[in-house]
Amino acid sequence: MSRGHHANSGESKNGEEVTVVGFLGKRRDQSSGLSFCELDTYYKPDVQIVSQVTEGDDEAGKSSAAHTSLRAIPNYSPVAATGILVERPRRLKAVQEFGDNRGPDVLPQDKLWDLKLTSIKPLNEFPKDIIVSKNTVWPPKQRHMQMRFDRMLRDRIRLRDFVTANARQFLRNDRFEEVETPMLFKSTPEGAREFLVPTRRAGYAYALPQSPQQYKQLLMAGGFRKYFQFARCFRDEDLELIDSLSSHSMQLDLEMSFASGKDVMRQVERLMQLISKRLGGAFGYKEIDGIRHPVKASPEQLKEAKLAMRKSPGRMEPDALHPWPRVPERFPVLTYDEAMTRYGSDKPDLRIESQIRRIDDIVTPDFVSMITKLEKPVVEAAQFRLTGTVQENQAFIHKFMDNLPKTPLKLSGDATLACFKPLNGFSAFGHEAAEKLAARKSEHWKKLEHGDIVIVHARRNVRFQGEGWTDLGKLQKAIYEAAVAQKLMAQRFNWGFCWVTKFPLFTPNEPETIAAGEGQGGAAGFSSTHHPFTAPYGPRDFDLLATNPLEAKADHYDLVCRGVEVGGGSRRIHVAEMQEYVMRDVLQMTDAGVGQFAHLLEALRAGCPPHAGFAFGWDRLISILTGVDSVRDSMKGEDLFVKSPTKMTDEQMKAYHLEIRKKSTTFEPVTSAPDFEPSPSAIPVPGDEPLPGSSSV
Ligand code: ASP
Numbered sequence: 001m002s003r004g005h006h007a008n009s010g011e012s013k014n015g016e017e018v019t020v021v022g023f024l025g026k027r028r029d030q031s032s033g034l035s036f037c038e039l040d041t042y043y044k045p046d047v048q049i050v051s052q053v054t055e056g057d058d059e060a061g062k063s064s065a066a067h068t069s070l071r072a073i074p075n076y077s078p079v080a081a082t083g084i085l086v087e088r089p090r091r092l093k094a095v096q097e098f099g100d101n102r103g104p105d106v107l108p109q110d111k112l113w114d115l116k117l118t119s120i121k122p123l124n125e126f127p128k129d130i131i132v133s134k135n136t137v138w139p140p141k142q143r144h145m146q147m148r149f150d151r152m153l154r155d156r157i158r159l160r161d162f163v164t165a166n167a168r169q170f171l172r173n174d175r176f177e178e179v180e181t182p183m184l185f186k187s188t189p190e191g192a193r194e195f196l197v198p199t200r201r202a203g204y205a206y207a208l209p210q211s212p213q214q215y216k217q218l219l220m221a222g223g224f225r226k227y228f229q230f231a232r233c234f235r236d237e238d239l240e241l242i243d244s245l246s247s248h249s250m251q252l253d254l255e256m257s258f259a260s261g262k263d264v265m266r267q268v269e270r271l272m273q274l275i276s277k278r279l280g281g282a283f284g285y286k287e288i289d290g291i292r293h294p295v296k297a298s299p300e301q302l303k304e305a306k307l308a309m310r311k312s313p314g315r316m317e318p319d320a321l322h323p324w325p326r327v328p329e330r331f332p333v334l335t336y337d338e339a340m341t342r343y344g345s346d347k348p349d350l351r352i353e354s355q356i357r358r359i360d361d362i363v364t365p366d367f368v369s370m371i372t373k374l375e376k377p378v379v380e381a382a383q384f385r386l387t388g389t390v391q392e393n394q395a396f397i398h399k400f401m402d403n404l405p406k407t408p409l410k411l412s413g414d415a416t417l418a419c420f421k422p423l424n425g426f427s428a429f430g431h432e433a434a435e436k437l438a439a440r441k442s443e444h445w446k447k448l449e450h451g452d453i454v455i456v457h458a459r460r461n462v463r464f465q466g467e468g469w470t471d472l473g474k475l476q477k478a479i480y481e482a483a484v485a486q487k488l489m490a491q492r493f494n495w496g497f498c499w500v501t502k503f504p505l506f507t508p509n510e511p512e513t514i515a516a517g518e519g520q521g522g523a524a525g526f527s528s529t530h531h532p533f534t535a536p537y538g539p540r541d542f543d544l545l546a547t548n549p550l551e552a553k554a555d556h557y558d559l560v561c562r563g564v565e566v567g568g569g570s571r572r573i574h575v576a577e578m579q580e581y582v583m584r585d586v587l588q589m590t591d592a593g594v595g596q597f598a599h600l601l602e603a604l605r606a607g608c609p610p611h612a613g614f615a616f617g618w619d620r621l622i623s624i625l626t627g628v629d630s631v632r633d634s635m636k637g638e639d640l641f642v643k644s645p646t647k648m649t650d651e652q653m654k655a656y657h658l659e660i661r662k663k664s665t666t667f668e669p670v671t672s673a674p675d676f677e678p679s680p681s682a683i684p685v686p687g688d689e690p691l692p693g694s695s696s697v
Contacts, residue, residue, distance in 0.1 A: 022046075022047070024039060062118055158294075192210045192237060210233055232250060253616075254615065256611060263612065269330060273326075276324065306323045347564060357382075368458065378461045383446065384452065390451040393451055396483065503554050524588040530570050531570075535555045537554055561624050
């Protein structure tokens with residue numbers, strides 16, 4: 001008999017006596033002398049405890065004692081159960097009906113085990129006042145209960161571990177080296193608003209790194225070739241508004257010296273292929289409530305799943321085992337302008353088959369004046385072919401448009417929308433234009449059929465300047481998602497990875513950029529779209545820095561998956577003079593602002609090689625993988641489990657030389673105290689002198 005010996009270890013045999021540890025499920029008493037109880041062993045497969053009082057043989061006393069013990073232990077308690085393993089060919093129906101917390105990760109073909117109980121020892125007690133039922137929804141402050149009772153949540157966290165381990169292994173095999181960089185960094189205008197960490201030296205603060213960007217560039221200047229790190233990054237963003245890499249979350253951060261942006265893009269593609277291969281070789285998934293639940297599966301099970309998928313693509317039962325799709329060798333590349341023109345987004349969702357089309361060549365001035373007050377606008381159309389009847393499609397789109405103000409689309413005021421019903425509703429176009437539109441056909445625009453929906457939209461005829469969406473792009477995506485949710489459009493899971501390149505190097509500042517302390521704080525009226533270390537795309541773009549910087553394109557590439565940015569990177573400026581020129585002359589940063597990057601300029605000046613890099617928003621990637629929308633329970637940067645942030649005590653405030661000048665609301669982070677406004681110049685940079693109680697950065 002061995003302690004902690006698991007039935008799934010491959011060592012256990014039918015008829016063997018083992019001790020298995022785990023959490024009891026809900027006990028089911030069949031009669032006074034017979035009980036069943038699930039034992040959640042964490043590793044698959046689970047074990048069902050069968051406790052039966054045998055009569056008249058030598059074991060009677062033992063089984064009766066074990067039975068009494070089991071019945072005395074509250075459901076859900078952790079136990080060590082000893083008994084004889086008996087293999088069951090199929091899952092007992094009774095188990096499915098009673099106290100089943102197992103989630104969908106048990107396949108019908110799995111081996112199942114009964115454990116004929118001979119003794120059981122409670123290892124702690126599950127309290128009576130916590131009520132567990134099948135439908136209990138555990139709030140975020142009971143994160144431990146969510147994990148304990150939502151097996152699927154646990155499996156997703158375990159999937160993250162699997163993917164992380166494989167990524168690390170792949171990178172190491174490819175001669176990447178993992179280097180940890182400091183967490184207490186200094187305040188620099190890299191782009192995002194920072195979290196500051198006040199010190200006990202009056203008026204001094206560290207900043208938490210918004211990314212290890214500057215450190216990884218220092219590594220390249222220091223002679224490292226290929227660096228990676230799973231790095232925590234902190235950005236003090238308004239979480240409701242962000243739609244880019246997550247604020248304080250994990251990045252898989254890479255940098256390569258003597259490398260171009262294209263080299264980095266290839267490396268990232270290879271990594272994603274490897275991940276999809278490993279994932280597809282070990283797991284399938286089941287789709288439940290829109291979430292893909294990873295299910296560990298044998299090669300035979302996966303083979304069967306692939307065959308089933310090939311036979312009836314798009315028509316598999318959600319609960320069936322689905323194979324994970326493979327990632328193609330190369331990802332399509334769209335420039336920023338192409339993405340904005342065709343998808344109305346710099347995060348195009350390639351699952352949307354129909355692309356936005358310009359139709360200002362066919363619409364009449366009368367029609368244009370009907371839908372907009374804009375002078376010479378760009379008129380565009382998006383089409384949808386839904387699977388409902390004409391009436392159903394019409395009802396869907398009318399309801400959608402009626403509810404528009406309630407959707408988070410935030411359409412800007414200068415755009416007007418016109419919604420057309422099927423073909424017979426095109427009269428507003430005028431006969432000729434309607435005919436022309438109806439006859440259009442191209443790779444990404446289907447010839448219109450009765451029942452199709454077309455949305456026409458007018459926007460200002462100006463160059464895209466780094467914005468993330470057009471109104472029509474937002475609308476198209478929202479309609480697509482609503483139609484899929486209402487099963488009016490089929491959706492098959494594929495990765496839909498693509499690259500978006502050639503972003504504008506600079507984006508004009510919005511008032512909010514300045515108010516939030518974002519950007520570089522220069523006087524030019526614009527900030528770096530990615531960060532100020534990004535190289536111009538080519539010589540023409542370099543020349544434009546002097547003449548028309550807002551026209552210059554960047555050697556910046558974003559990785560987009562199903563309409564979500566999962567990573568981004570760039571080739572860096574590696575020549576100190578050029579970096580200083582961009583900061584001082586183009587962005588028009590002050591001496592003090594440029595001075596905050598003195599360490600970087602110094603490193604570039606010392607013969608730094610060309611280099612380029614990338615960072616994945618790791619949690620974003622994993623959540624996309626499993627179809628979970630958000631990686632957060634709270635959108636306020638709070639941890640609802642530990643209840644952070646906490647209010648500082650008077651002693652703490654004193655030690656950090658902080659003072660609250662006006663009444664602040666509870667849970668306001670310390671950085672919002674007026675003394676610590678994250679204005680770079682307000683906070684002196686710690687000098688050479690070590691700070692009391694801290695290591696130097
Ligand atoms: N540091 C960048 C970011 O966090 C990524 C990169 O350019 O490598 O977005």
